[in-house]
Amino acid sequence: MPTERVTEHVSRRLALHAWSATAVVAVGGLLFVLIAPGVGDMWAALARAQAARDGVTLGYWFSWYSGAHPPGGYSVIVPWLSALLGAHLVVALAALAIPWAVALTVTQVRRPIVAVWVATISALLTLGAGRTTFLVGAVIAIGALDAAIRDRRWLASFLVVLSGLASPVAVAFVLVGLGAGFLGKRLSIVPILAGLAFLGVSSWLWGSSGPEGYGWARALISLALLAVFLFANPARPVKVAIVIATFAIVVFSAVPNAMGSNLARLVFAVLPVAVAATARRSNRFTALAVVPALVWSAYFTAHDLADSRASASSVTVYQPLADALKRQPGIETSRVEVVADGTHTSAFVLAKDFWLARGYETQADRSLSDAFVDREASISPEHLNGWLRDSSVRYVALNKHPVKRTGEWRTANAQPEGWREVWSNRDWRLFAVSGTKPLIGDGATLRGKSASRLVLNVQPGRDVVVRVRWSSYLHSRIVEEKGPGDASGHPDETPRVILEPSGDGWTMLRLEGSSVARDVELFGRP
Numbered sequence: 001m002p003t004e005r006v007t008e009h010v011s012r013r014l015a016l017h018a019w020s021a022t023a024v025v026a027v028g029g030l031l032f033v034l035i036a037p038g039v040g041d042m043w044a045a046l047a048r049a050q051a052a053r054d055g056v057t058l059g060y061w062f063s064w065y066s067g068a069h070p071p072g073g074y075s076v077i078v079p080w081l082s083a084l085l086g087a088h089l090v091v092a093l094a095a096l097a098i099p100w101a102v103a104l105t106v107t108q109v110r111r112p113i114v115a116v117w118v119a120t121i122s123a124l125l126t127l128g129a130g131r132t133t134f135l136v137g138a139v140i141a142i143g144a145l146d147a148a149i150r151d152r153r154w155l156a157s158f159l160v161v162l163s164g165l166a167s168p169v170a171v172a173f174v175l176v177g178l179g180a181g182f183l184g185k186r187l188s189i190v191p192i193l194a195g196l197a198f199l200g201v202s203s204w205l206w207g208s209s210g211p212e213g214y215g216w217a218r219a220l221i222s223l224a225l226l227a228v229f230l231f232a233n234p235a236r237p238v239k240v241a242i243v244i245a246t247f248a249i250v251v252f253s254a255v256p257n258a259m260g261s262n263l264a265r266l267v268f269a270v271l272p273v274a275v276a277a278t279a280r281r282s283n284r285f286t287a288l289a290v291v292p293a294l295v296w297s298a299y300f301t302a303h304d305l306a307d308s309r310a311s312a313s314s315v316t317v318y319q320p321l322a323d324a325l326k327r328q329p330g331i332e333t334s335r336v337e338v339v340a341d342g343t344h345t346s347a348f349v350l351a352k353d354f355w356l357a358r359g360y361e362t363q364a365d366r367s368l369s370d371a372f373v374d375r376e377a378s379i380s381p382e383h384l385n386g387w388l389r390d391s392s393v394r395y396v397a398l399n400k401h402p403v404k405r406t407g408e409w410r411t412a413n414a415q416p417e418g419w420r421e422v423w424s425n426r427d428w429r430l431f432a433v434s435g436t437k438p439l440i441g442d443g444a445t446l447r448g449k450s451a452s453r454l455v456l457n458v459q460p461g462r463d464v465v466v467r468v469r470w471s472s473y474l475h476s477r478i479v480e481e482k483g484p485g486d487a488s489g490h491p492d493e494t495p496r497v498i499l500e501p502s503g504d505g506w507t508m509l510r511l512e513g514s515s516v517a518r519d520v521e522l523f524g525r526p
Contacts, residue, residue, distance in 0.1 A: 013113065014107065014112050014113055014116070017113045017116050018103035021116050022099045024120060024124075025095050025099060025127075026096055028124045028128075029092030029093070032088060032091070033088045033089055033092050036088055037305055037308040038308040038313040038314065038315070038343070039130040039305060039307070040304060040307065040343065040344045040360070041129055041131050041132065042087060042130030043343075043344040043347050043348045044344060044360045044361075045082055045087035045090075045091070045130065047064075047351055047359065048079040049087050050351070050451075051063070052080050052083040053083045054352075054450060054452055055452035057452070057473075057524050058072030058473075058526035059474075059524040059525055059526040061452075061524065062449065062452065062453070062454060062468060063356055063359070063450075063451040064356060065356075065358060065364050065469070066335070066357070066391055066467065067468045067469045067471065067524075068209070068364070070207070070526075072205065072526060073168070073207065073208070074133065074361075075136075075137075075165070075168075076166075077136075078090065078132060078133045078136050078137075078166050081136070091127060091130060092127065094136045094139050095126065095135055098142075099119060099123070101143060101146075102115055102116050102119040102142060104146060105142055105146040105149065109235075109277040110278055110280065111276060111277055111279060114277065114279075114283075115273055115276050118272050118277075118294070119273045122268075122269045122273060122294065122297065123135070125269070126138075126269055126301075128301040129304045129305075130304070134167050134170055136166040136167065136170075137164070137169065138167070138170050138270075140163035141159070141173060143159045144156050144159035144174050144178075147159055148181065148191050149186075153188040153190040156188075156194075157191045157193075157194035157195075160174060160178070160194050160195040160198065161195070161198045164202065168202060169265065172259065173265070174195065175192060175195045175196070176248075176266065177270075179241075180237045180238070180240035180241035181237050183240050184237040186237060208363065209361050209363040210361075210364050211257060211363060212257065212259060212260025212261055212366070213260050213261060213366060213374075214249070214252050214253045214261045215253075215261070218264060219252075222264055222267045223246060223249055225267050225268070225293045226242050226245055226249075228289050229242055229275045230242065231285050231288060232285055232286045232290065233279060233280040233281045234274065234279050235280070238274045238278050241274065242271065245266055245267065245271065267293060268296045268300075269297055271293070275290055307342060307343060311401050312341050312342070312399050312401055312402060313403070314345070317427050317428075318346065320427070321350075321397055322353060322354075324428075324430055325353075325354060326353070328423075328432070331394070332449070333438065333446055334395060335391055335392050336354045336356055336393065336394075336395050337388060337395070338356065338358075338397045339397065339398045339412045340371075340373065340404075340408045340409060341399040341403055341406065341409055342402055342404025342405075342406065343402075347360035351451065355449065357388070357393045369383070369387075369408070372407075372408050374406065374407060375404060375405060375407070376407070377407040378411070379408055381411055381414070381416035384408065384411050388436065389436045389437055390467075391467065392436055392438065394433055394436045395431065395433070396412060396419065396430070396433060397428055397429075397430050398412050398413060398429045398431070400428065412431075419432070419434075437467065438467070439466070439467050440456060440464070440466055440467075443459045443462030443463070444464040444520075452524065453521055453523045454466070454468065455520070455521050455522075456520050456522070457519050458497075458517060459517050460495070460511045460517065460518070461511070461512065462510065462511070463509075464509045464510065465506055465507070466506065466507045466509050468506065468522070469506065469507070470500075470501035470507045473524050473525060474499060474507060474522060474523075474524060475524070475525045476509070476521065476522050477497070477521050478497065478518055478519070478521075495511055495514035496511075496512055496513055497509065497510070497511055497512075509522075
């Protein structure tokens with residue numbers, strides 16, 4: 001089959017296979033939407049969609065990690081899209097677009113039909129794992145690569161940036177493909193520069209929530225799969241991409257970074273498609289080269305789906321806990337820690353009504369302690385208590401039937417000193433922690449709080465410590481009260497609120513220019 005130009009007959013065959021593959025993904029997507037499995041990544045997508053509906057912007061989210069990590073670093077556009085359409089439908093539609101996106105991009109490769117079906121399998125496995133932002137970003141990234149191949153560099157640049165607005169992981173992966181094409185003297189450097197500029201601006205705006213682990217065991221498997229790809233003798237740009245990926249895996253395994261194990265998706269979800277599309281060996285060698293990566297991907301998806309069937313992943317299990325928490329004294333002025341148990345259901349279910357000490361970000365958890373993620377890691381009772389008390393966590397919920405007994409779970413299960421069990425049922429133990437520092441310091445009282453705002457009644461001239469993380473995205477304003485006199489009810493006063501970081505990373509608030517207490521709203525703004 002000539003590689004320069006696909007014949008009309010092959011184009012018709014390719015279209016037939018693309019439609020067939022789309023039908024297969026449609027069935028898988030429909031099942032995913034109807035069954036709605038509680039896989040970990042879906043809880044994150046659902047939680048962020050709920051936050052967007054609740055008014056959380058790109059800059060600040062009070063309910064997760066004390067407001068420490070701007071939501072924009074996860075995705076700029078997908079939470080809003082998920083809030084509009086529903087996260088399950090968004091990921092299903094993104095998967096549905098994959099076969100045709102690939103078909104339109106691979107019309108001039110040796111095995112376009114094989115590429116479409118490999119991409120279809122990869123899309124279904126990614127769908128099953130609920131990787132919403134990645135799939136949305138991947139569809140856009142494929143369009144960027146297609147535009148670059150057709151030398152439509154400005155369109156490609158726009159799509160590269162758009163893919164980054166959907167998923168930082170997706171834009172990193174498309175840059176690998178574009179970089180390989182540029183080194184092979186086939187693609188323009190313009191989309192690459194656009195992507196690098198986006199990554200630079202994104203890092204400046206949102207920073208990093210912490211390192212993502214990439215253990216040597218997973219890294220060695222990734223490197224072995226990259227070597228196996230070469231058995232198919234893919235085209236030179238794909239070989240260059242394999243070399244780039246090999247170098248990146250070695251570096252990312254040795255040096256802590258935010259990408260970490262996310263790079264494995266390049267190996268088991270993206271490169272198999274490129275290898276299958278351009279392989280110059282027989283079908284048997286191509287299958288031997290690609291199938292191991294797909295099997296590895298299937299293992300991760302099967303693991304996620306198995307975890308989603310556990311009782312700890314059920315929304316209904318959380319209702320008695322939520323009811324018990326609402327009855328606890330001081331819950332409005334406290335955070336809740338749901339001990340890491342291998343699921344992330346609480347990130348969605350409880351964040352609607354309570355401020356969580358954590359949420360669902362592996363990088364953010366690792367920045368606190370590996371014990372929030374790993375079985376092997378440990379955390380001392382003193383360290384755990386110190387973090388809980390400093391973060392205004394008054395209540396800790398422990399799942400009796402965890403999917404994974406993390407280091408934090410083992411420590412909490414031993415009931416550290418200063419913990420008192422206040423409620424339990426067949427699924428949960430709820431502890432009250434003594435010595436917790438107040439969420440609102442002296443000089444202010446709580447008027448209201450949600451995922452997107454905090455309202456305090458503040459005494460004038462007092463330095464008030466508010467235990468939400470300081471951020472340049474955190475803003476304040478006086479809540480106007482209608483009353484006698486002018487519109488504010490305080491005709492002779494022009495108060496202002498000063499926000500600044502405290503010495504230990506929290507927020508210091510001061511009301512100046514007023515002789516009476518005023519209601520002050522804290523909110524996030526990108």
